[in-house]
Each structure stands twice: as structure tokens, then as C-alpha cells.
Amino acid sequence: MKKLADEIDNANSIAVLTGAGVSTASGIPDFRSANGIWQEDQSREYYMSREYFHKDPEDFWVKYKEIFRLKLLKNYAPNHVHRYLREMEQKGKQISIVTQNVDGLHTAAGNQHVIEYHGNLNTATCPACGMQYPLVHVMTEQVPHCIQAGCGDILKPDIVLFGDPITKHDEAEAAVQQADLLLVMGTSLFVSPFNLLPVYAWDGRKPSGLINRESTPMDDQFEFVIHADLSRTIKELKKEG
Structure with missing residues (x-):
């Protein structure tokens, strides 16, 4: 020491x-220690993958917000x-x-x-137009969408997913x-x-x-x-x- x-x-x-x-x-929570969250359910890696986001982006967001406890993020310091x-x-x-x-x-x-x-949990970006949104927008609806005129695409979180x-x-x-x-x-x-x-x-x-x-x-x-x-x-x- x-x-x-x-x-x-x-x-x-x-x-x-x-x-x-x-x-x-x-x-x-610790994700990868012997008692970490990924050890509880290995399927989380699949659900938090680039593949699953493109396959079912709506269910992806439901699981993403649950796994990362996004509603609690503002309470952390x-x-x-x-x-x-x-x-x-x-x-x-x-x-x-x-x-x-x-x-x-x-x-x-x-x-x-x-x-x-x-990456970072605090933002998400529209894959179609590239517009980035803060956490407050991500939390306004269960599945956050781009609000730019003529877009409306489902946002992708700004973290590195499995496969990214x-x-x-x-x-x-x-x-x-x-x-x-x-x-x-x-x-x-x-x-x-x-x-x-x-x-x-x-x-x-x-x-x-x-x-x-x-x-x-x-x-x-x-x-x-x-x-x-x-x-x-x-x-x-x-x-x-």
C-alpha cells in the first residue's frame, strides 16, 4: 500500500x-462480479445486444430501462x-x-x-437523423422516439451494446x-x-x-x-x- x-x-x-x-x-449494482447482475441471468447479454435492438426495439427499451434502472439514475451521485x-x-x-x-x-x-x-446512459440518439436526446426525453415514454419533423424513429441508447x-x-x-x-x-x-x-x-x-x-x-x-x-x-x- x-x-x-x-x-x-x-x-x-x-x-x-x-x-x-x-x-x-x-x-x-455491480454487473460482472461473482454476484453481479449479469450472473443472475445470462440472457441479459442477448437482450442488450445490437441484434436484439434491431429485431425488437420496443421490447429492447422495456428491458433496457429495467436492467439499467434508468428511473433511478438521477438519484446517483x-x-x-x-x-x-x-x-x-x-x-x-x-x-x-x-x-x-x-x-x-x-x-x-x-x-x-x-x-x-x-458510452453513457444519459443520452440516446436517433439512428435515422442523428439527433441526440437527453435522459429527460428518454424517460418521457416507455419507448422513446425522435421528435424531429418527418422522422419519428425509435432512439438507440448511447451505450455500446453487445455486438457494437x-x-x-x-x-x-x-x-x-x-x-x-x-x-x-x-x-x-x-x-x-x-x-x-x-x-x-x-x-x-x-x-x-x-x-x-x-x-x-x-x-x-x-x-x-x-x-x-x-x-x-x-x-x-x-x-x-
Whole structure:
């Protein structure tokens, strides 16, 4: 813990990869841990796919809003883990956050450089005309439609569905390669190609740390590995720093 805190203190630029474990303290369910929501019902992956959206967009939206608890999204707020990253930025460090989370809480916490690897729940876009709509419009009807004159198409949420291309990978890779230190927090590193990002730090032989409640398939790619509750670990790091 002390060695990792020293690395954080000494780094001028830090790339931070985050997953669901960062947002659980805000009340948002963990999706991919051993007890996560995807483990409850594997069919959710099919329903949250590009294929299913095009097959049955109306039922897709019913299931999407239920699975992601959209009506509760406005009740979530950044927690002390999000604020810790913002505090480092305020101290003059260059912080680049690459997040798997789609809740928008890193941006809400005030971080300036956030790469939302899997998109964001707060907006949806019309596939026909490209008009983007905020969450308030998405929640006005069970199946949100475009209201532009002559359009009326069913909106598609601005998250990466199963089967969608990842458009942010090159930007995320560059953030990792340009940083002095890689810090990975609250992710199981099961999802590809996101789990390839730590390899770029390992290949470059730069310091890297992993903080996650459970072990991951990528543990051996890190110099520092801490298996513990993320919230408590961040508090300990702040004491050591």
C-alpha cells in the first residue's frame, strides 16, 4: 500500500481504468462480479445486444430501462472514490480516466479527461437523423422516439451494446501509453478489448497497480496488486500519500 501510494505521489500523469466497483458505493449494482447482475441471468447479454435492438426495439427499451434502472439514475451521485480522482487532478496531476461505467459519475465529479469506453446512459440518439436526446426525453415514454419533423424513429441508447464496435479503444490505448503510471480500480478485467489496455503499460514497463475486491485473470500484469474493498483501500492510500 505504501509503495503504491508513493508511486501515485511521484507520477505527474496517471491513466486510471475503472469498472463497476468504483460506482457500487454510489448504490449502482455491480454487473460482472461473482454476484453481479449479469450472473443472475445470462440472457441479459442477448437482450442488450445490437441484434436484439434491431429485431425488437420496443421490447429492447422495456428491458433496457429495467436492467439499467434508468428511473433511478438521477438519484446517483459521485462517491469518495470519484472525488479522490478529482482531488488528484486539482493537485496538478494529469488524470486520464478510461471507464467501463456508463453512469456518467466521473464527469459529474468534475474530472476533465474522461473516456467513456462503453458510452453513457444519459443520452440516446436517433439512428435515422442523428439527433441526440437527453435522459429527460428518454424517460418521457416507455419507448422513446425522435421528435424531429418527418422522422419519428425509435432512439438507440448511447451505450455500446453487445455486438457494437468499440470506438474509443485507440484513444484509451494512447492514454495508457502516455501516462507515467497505470492505476486500475474496481474491474474484473473480463471484458475484451478493455482488458488488453493494461498490457500496454506492462509492455512499456511502467509502474501499474490493480485494486479490486476479487482476483482477476490479469493480476500478473501488475506490479502492485491489492485485493480488498476499493472504498477502504482509497482511504488507506490517502493516509499513506
